[in-house]
Amino acid sequence: MADEKPETLSIVIIGASGDLARRKIIPALFALYCQNLIPGPFRVFGFARTAMTHEAFRQMASEHLTCRYVPHSRCEDRMAEFLSRCYYQEGQYDSADSLLDLYRALRTEEGSVRAHRMFYLAVPPAVFLGVARAIGNAGLVECGGGEGWSRVVIEKPFGRDRATSDVLVEEMGRVFREDQTYRIDHYLGKEIVQNLMVLRFANLFFEPVWNRMFIERVSIAWSEEQGIGSRGGYFDGYGIIRDVMQNHLLQILALMAMEEPTHYDARAVCDEKVRLLRSIPPLTVDDVVIGQYRATERKDQVLPGYRQEVQVPPDSRTPTYAAVRLKINNRRWEGVPFLMTAGKGLSHRTNEIRVRFRAVPRNIFCGPEGTCLEPNELVIRIQPDEGLVLRLMNKVPGLGMELAPTDLNLRYAAAFPVQIPDAYECLLLDVLKGDRSLFIRSDELAVAWDIFTPVLHALEEQRVEPLPYAIGSEGPV
Ligand SMILES: NC(=O)c1ccc[n+]([C@@H]2O[C@H](COP(=O)([O-])OP(=O)(O)OC[C@H]3O[C@@H](n4cnc5c(N)ncnc54)[C@H](OP(=O)(O)O)[C@@H]3O)[C@@H](O)[C@H]2O)c1
Numbered sequence: 130m131a132d133e134k135p136e137t138l139s140i141v142i143i144g145a146s147g148d149l150a151r152r153k154i155i156p157a158l159f160a161l162y163c164q165n166l167i168p169g170p171f172r173v174f175g176f177a178r179t180a181m182t183h184e185a186f187r188q189m190a191s192e193h194l195t196c197r198y199v200p201h202s203r204c205e206d207r208m209a210e211f212l213s214r215c216y217y218q219e220g221q222y223d224s225a226d227s228l229l230d231l232y233r234a235l236r237t238e239e240g241s242v243r244a245h246r247m248f249y250l251a252v253p254p255a256v257f258l259g260v261a262r263a264i265g266n267a268g269l270v271e272c273g274g275g276e277g278w279s280r281v282v283i284e285k286p287f288g289r290d291r292a293t294s295d296v297l298v299e300e301m302g303r304v305f306r307e308d309q310t311y312r313i314d315h316y317l318g319k320e321i322v323q324n325l326m327v328l329r330f331a332n333l334f335f336e337p338v339w340n341r342m343f344i345e346r347v348s349i350a351w352s353e354e355q356g357i358g359s360r361g362g363y364f365d366g367y368g369i370i371r372d373v374m375q376n377h378l379l380q381i382l383a384l385m386a387m388e389e390p391t392h393y394d395a396r397a398v399c400d401e402k403v404r405l406l407r408s409i410p411p412l413t414v415d416d417v418v419i420g421q422y423r424a425t426e427r428k429d430q431v432l433p434g435y436r437q438e439v440q441v442p443p444d445s446r447t448p449t450y451a452a453v454r455l456k457i458n459n460r461r462w463e464g465v466p467f468l469m470t471a472g473k474g475l476s477h478r479t480n481e482i483r484v485r486f487r488a489v490p491r492n493i494f495c496g497p498e499g500t501c502l503e504p505n506e507l508v509i510r511i512q513p514d515e516g517l518v519l520r521l522m523n524k525v526p527g528l529g530m531e532l533a534p535t536d537l538n539l540r541y542a543a544a545f546p547v548q549i550p551d552a553y554e555c556l557l558l559d560v561l562k563g564d565r566s567l568f569i570r571s572d573e574l575a576v577a578w579d580i581f582t583p584v585l586h587a588l589e590e591q592r593v594e595p596l597p598y599a600i601g602s603e604g605p606v
Pocket of ligand 1: 149153
């Protein structure tokens with residue numbers, strides 16, 4: 130018989146005064162609430178060191194709420210209902226006493242029913258372990274005694290290299306079991322990234338050409354116009370390879386290149402990603418180009434270079450740009466380069482995957498070499514303006530036989546005129562449902578670090594000077 134015991138849910142945001150909580154987590158929870166996707170009675174508990182009343186927290190939480198899912202006439206009421214479920218507890222992150230205070234406050238609101246708890250660690254990485262231990266010591270985590278579930282969500286960076294990541298995994302594992310741990314990579318929550326598997330495995334015609342025989346190279350590019358801004362303190366310890374490549378771009382690569390999972394479930398998908406990542410040899414310095422944006426004059430103004438940013442040492446060699454060439458040593462991809470580029474302070478904001486097919490080997494339209502034809506290309510645009518473009522050769526209408534590359538263009542916004550959910554909405558809903566398909570498993574994290582750790586260490590030990598590039602350019606020459 131079904132267990133009829135009443136249940137309740139507490140969502141605890143540690144670091145609730147911060148940017149991520151305000152801009153992403155709380156608005157995503159509100160969006161789920163508006164769609165009635167948060168089950169049963171629930172509350173959101175903010176926890177941080179900043180002194181704040183419940184009222185002040187509600188005021189802060191309301192700043193970024195939007196009414197995308199409810200009619201405007203009902204918007205204020207829905208916001209008021211949601212905010213009335215928000216509470217705040219001030220405390221120190223590594224103090225069991227502070228966490229005990231939180232526990233008491235939670236129990237008061239939860240009552241005596243079975244309570245499920247989700248902890249979102251929205252704090253800088255230096256605080257992760259201390260707060261996780263304090264949560265454990267305060268007895269806030271379900272240990273398998275038939276109480277409600279406990280789950281923890283953590284944000285990258287998951288360490289700085291393989292060794293620090295292993296320590297983090299092991300230490301966190303003393304408080305939360307692996308199946309309770311949700312390592313978030315918000316790129317995996319993006320609609321079009323989730324669509325990669327559908328594209329590959331729910332369409333017949335990609336599979337026969339998805340290999341070294343037909344594909345010349347795959348490029349994954351990520352760029353931002355802004356520099357580091359106020360994040361210098363964090364970024365200088367990590368750099369672009371750790372910030373973007375080792376996680377977001379590598380995840381995209383894995384989804385593009387892995388074999389078809391036996392089932393569409395978390396375990397099978399992750400198993401295939403891990404298998405693929407294990408086929409990638411560790412990068413060496415020869416596989417990498419690094420760059421750093423320099424002070425640049427623009428319209429009578431000098432834009433500060435990376436070394437002039439707040440909290441960045443004037444001799445920093447931290448890369449703000451990197452280009453890497455990865456190999457995949459398996460039968461499908463032998464000899465096909467996977468190129469990744471990522472940079473800040475570049476000419477435009479983009480994230481796209483380009484699958485470049487081989488040229489038609491012998492072509493009746495342009496002689497024996499076939500070189501007059503542009504090869505086909507599939508472009509998957511993740512941001513901005515999500516979409517797919519397939520570049521095909523076509524005859525230009527007219528009396529002659531002129532050929533031109535032409536795009537089949539599928540813009541998500543036009544093809545699916547629905548509200549595209551924010552990645553955090555999708556991922557938080559999965560945490561509530563207990564679905565770990567879009568989260569990073571510990572073995573996956575380890576193998577991702579194995580690919581990048583040797584080159585990160587080599588760049589640092591050899592103090593490799595990044596190539597300079599102008600802000601607003603395409604990166605280093
Ligand atoms: N913001 C984003 O869009 C984003 C995106 C991806 C990943 N992340 C990751 O998510 C986590 C949170 O990001 P965030 O941008 O919200 O960070 P944040 O605003 O810098 O920090 C969140 C809160 O942590 C506390 N805090 C800050 N520095 C601290 C320190 N040195 N020691 C102890 N507590 C400190 C502050 O709260 P109190 O002073 O009130 O305690 C702050 O409000 C980080 O791990 C970040 O790398 C963020």
